[in-house]
Amino acid sequence: MRKEIRLAGFGGQGIILAGYILGKAAGLYADKEAVFTQSYGPEARGGACAAQVIVSDEPVDYPLFDEAEFLVLMSQEAAEKYGPTAKIGATVLIDTELVDLSSVDLPDVEVLGAPFTRIAEQDFGLRIVANIVMLGFVTAATGLVEREAAEEAIRTEVKERFIDLNLRAFAAGLERGQQIVAEAVA
Amino acid sequence: MDHSLLERLQLSPDGIQIANRRLIQGNEAICEGAIAAGVHFYAGYPITPCTEIAEQMSIRQPQVGGVYLQMEDEVGSINAVMGASLTGKKAMTATAGPGISLMQDGIGWTQTDEIPSLIVNVQRAGPGLGNATRSGQMDVMQARWGPNGDREAVVLAPSSVEEAFWLTLKSVNLSERLRMGVIMLTEGLLGLMREVIDLPDFSTVPIEDRITPESHPDAGQYDGSRTEIRPFASFGTGYRSINGAWQPPGQVSNYYAGSGLSGLDAQDYNIRRLHDKVLSRRDELTFTESSETEDAEVLLIAFGTQARVARFAKDELRRQGVKAGLLRLVTLFPFPEEIVRAAAANAKQVIVPEMNLGQIRGEVSRALRMHDAEIVGVNHVDSTYIEPDEIISMVPAAARRQREGAAV
Numbered sequence: 108m109r110k111e112i113r114l115a116g117f118g119g120q121g122i123i124l125a126g127y128i129l130g131k132a133a134g135l136y137a138d139k140e141a142v143f144t145q146s147y148g149p150e151a152r153g154g155a156c157a158a159q160v161i162v163s164d165e166p167v168d169y170p171l172f173d174e175a176e177f178l179v180l181m182s183q184e185a186a187e188k189y190g191p192t193a194k195i196g197a198t199v200l201i202d203t204e205l206v207d208l209s210s211v212d213l214p215d216v217e218v219l220g221a222p223f224t225r226i227a228e229q230d231f232g233l234r235i236v237a238n239i240v241m242l243g244f245v246t247a248a249t250g251l252v253e254r255e256a257a258e259e260a261i262r263t264e265v266k267e268r269f270i271d272l273n274l275r276a277f278a279a280g281l282e283r284g285q286q287i288v289a290e291a292v293a
Numbered sequence: 294m295d296h297s298l299l300e301r302l303q304l305s306p307d308g309i310q311i312a313n314r315r316l317i318q319g320n321e322a323i324c325e326g327a328i329a330a331g332v333h334f335y336a337g338y339p340i341t342p343c344t345e346i347a348e349q350m351s352i353r354q355p356q357v358g359g360v361y362l363q364m365e366d367e368v369g370s371i372n373a374v375m376g377a378s379l380t381g382k383k384a385m386t387a388t389a390g391p392g393i394s395l396m397q398d399g400i401g402w403t404q405t406d407e408i409p410s411l412i413v414n415v416q417r418a419g420p421g422l423g424n425a426t427r428s429g430q431m432d433v434m435q436a437r438w439g440p441n442g443d444r445e446a447v448v449l450a451p452s453s454v455e456e457a458f459w460l461t462l463k464s465v466n467l468s469e470r471l472r473m474g475v476i477m478l479t480e481g482l483l484g485l486m487r488e489v490i491d492l493p494d495f496s497t498v499p500i501e502d503r504i505t506p507e508s509h510p511d512a513g514q515y516d517g518s519r520t521e522i523r524p525f526a527s528f529g530t531g532y533r534s535i536n537g538a539w540q541p542p543g544q545v546s547n548y549y550a551g552s553g554l555s556g557l558d559a560q561d562y563n564i565r566r567l568h569d570k571v572l573s574r575r576d577e578l579t580f581t582e583s584s585e586t587e588d589a590e591v592l593l594i595a596f597g598t599q600a601r602v603a604r605f606a607k608d609e610l611r612r613q614g615v616k617a618g619l620l621r622l623v624t625l626f627p628f629p630e631e632i633v634r635a636a637a638a639n640a641k642q643v644i645v646p647e648m649n650l651g652q653i654r655g656e657v658s659r660a661l662r663m664h665d666a667e668i669v670g671v672n673h674v675d676s677t678y679i680e681p682d683e684i685i686s687m688v689p690a691a692a693r694r695q696r697e698g699a700a701v
Contacts, residue, residue, distance in 0.1 A: 127487070131316045134489035143316065143487035168605040170486055170598065171678050 108164050110251055111172045114241075115157040115189040116181030116202075121238030124264075126158025128242060132252040132260035133162040139252075142167045155185040162251050177249050178216075179241060181223070186211045200248055202241070219248055219291060221283045227276060236276035243280025248288055254281060294491040298456055301623070302463045302580050310494040317490060319457045319483040320345035320387075323413055324353055326461030327385050329495040331502070332411065333359030334384035336373035338366050338392065341425040342481035343415035346387040367392040371399030371412070378408045381505075381527030383465055385411035389481070390423045393432060394439075401440025403474025405567060409503055409525070410474045411465050415484040418648075418676040427676035428481035430597055430648040434655075436476045437626045443564055445571035447578055448476045448626040450596045454488035460623065466501040467578055471571060472522050478625065480648075482598050482678070506530075520573040521566065572627060580623035581632050585611065589618025591688050592640040592666075594633065594657055596622040599646050599679055606646075606684035613691055625653070630660040637661055644687050646671040646679045 112129070116122040123145050134141030139162050146157040159175075161167050174194040180186040180201045190211035193199055201208065201220035208218060221244055227237035239261065246257045258274060265273045299306045317325075324346055327335075335350040347363065354361040360377070364370040370386045377384040388396060393414045403410045414436065418429035436448040449464055451457040457479060468475040503525040571578075582600075584607065586592060591610060595603035600621040610617035620636040622629060637643055643666045645654040654670040661668060671683050686692045 127316070130487060134316050135314055141316065141489060144482070144485065167488075168601045168608075169681060170482070170601060 112177035113175040114179040115185035125238040125242045128260045130160045132256040136256035136259040137252045142170045155188045239276040240280035243277040244284035247284025310497045311491045312494040319454045322454045322458040323461045324349040326458040330462040330465035332383045334377035334382040336362040336370045337386045340392045343387045367395035371396040387413035389415045390417045397439040404444045407472040409468040413477045416480045433652040450478045455490045469501045469503045582621040584619045586618035586636040590616040592643045593619045606681040628656045633660040640666045643668045
């Protein structure tokens with residue numbers, strides 16, 4: 108089974124790192140094949156940037172995709188630019204305080220979200236962990252990787268003294284994600 | 294670790310120990326493969342999309358006791374690489390776009406003056422400045438024919454991050470064995486893509502070193518054979534440059550002084566020897582991967598990233614009942630003509646998808662000039678990637694099915 112996720116935001120939000128951690132979780136700790144690509148070039152500096160991860164049980168021949176079945180939007184500019192790349196029926200995950208989808212050209216999709224950046228600020232006093240809060244939410248909402256695999260990828264990727272903070276941020280996002288998914292189902 | 298990948302590159306997996314498993318970029322895999330092969334000198338000028346190679350080498354070379362040198366431009370870079378190699382170091386550079394054009398003079402010297410070195414071109418799209426942040430496969434024939442003069446070129450193209458690691462190692466080994474610059478032609482997409490790779494313990498990988506006069510007692514005398522590779526005396530090892538074990542063959546009159554050959558005879562001999570030294574060793578440097586080509590009526594021939602797309606298309610065609618096969622070229626030059634002919638033995642149609650306007654298709658057509666298969670290309674030069682459906686729609690039976698499917 109091949110699954111494709113695009114994570115988009117603005118340069119500096121840690122979008123690429125979040126995608127990389129997700130790819131690492133899938134490829135190294137979840138016994139799956141993973142290919143990670145990122146948008147690249149001048150347009151990534153300060154502007155919209157994106158990371159793409161393909162997670163599969165089989166070797167990934169075709170390393171790219173256009174339409175995403177999972178799409179994360181962390182800024183308005185990214186939403187305008189990458190919103191139209193959502194597949195029909197896709198799950199679109201947004202930072203609810205940074206993204207207004209009313210002006211975005213979206214196909215028929217399911218939208219879930221939480222204020223990732225505000226959670227990061229309020230619960231941890233650090234806006235910088237918004238990407239990890241988001242990653243927790245993504246883990247709960249997409250089922251691309253197990254919680255343990257994502258946590259292991261975080262543990263091996265961030266500096267020792269920040270591991271605990273990041274794991275707590277991940278847990279906060281994960282719990283919010285589980286709650287939102289449960290509400291959506293009900 | 295993919296054993297079939299190693300065996301395809303004629304690298305014995307025996308004894309290789311895995312050190313760690315990582316999710317790394319193709320560009321980083323090239324750095325690690327080069328270091329594993331013993332490259333201790335990198336000179337370059339950063340350019341998108343291969344800047345990560347320079348960046349990573351600036352970190353890694355000091356760690357392994359090597360040198361990272363950022364030069365003023367690409368001309369300086371390739372000349373620094375030659376200089377380092379002439380002192381006995383394994384040396385490399387990497388560039389892209391206009392950078393590889395600037396290096397052509399030096400690349401020609403590494404081939405004709407027999408200076409082992411690795412030149413990596415992480416292809417971006419377009420001629421001229423091109424599109425820096427976009428990928429392409431447009432430098433294929435330049436890699437073969439860029440420098441002046443009649444020469445052979447060894448050009449190798451990886452398709453995955455894991456293959457980029459091992460092919461880099463192999464390229465360095467071949468450059469040492471053949472005593473010449475070897476070109477690795479990769480792509481922006483592969484350079485920046487991350488895949489999981491089992492990195493080996495570098496002390497357990499098979500590496501090769503150039504033959505030196507010290508290791509070759511008959512080094513002093515040129516043996517006159519067509520395929521000879523002369524021992525390489527590093528500058529500063531006590532050998533005189535004229536009539537010694539080593540002399541730049543670009544200066545033919547000096548190189549052959551004392552050999553009995555002179556003037557135009559020496560020139561003729563030298564050019565033919567440089568050809569034959571490579572072509573007589575084709576078995577050692579021809580790497581390809583065949584999938585279901587034995588009974589293939591539709592043969593896909595592809596390289597680099599587009600071979601991955603082609604594999605996807607081939608599998609889909611097989612699912613539809615089309616006898617499709619894929620020949621993936623790792624060695625682009627010397628062009629593996631005989632392998633292409635063998636793979637196309639039963640083919641009625643040969644499809645060559647590539648991100649240029651038909652550079653490999655031209656070589657395929659030349660190889661199959663006595664063959665009556667229809668040879669078609671699927672070509673992108675707009676920096677978008679070829680979609681499997683575009684390849685599939687070239688096959689009449691599959692195209693019919695696509696149309697019928699669309700009608701339903």
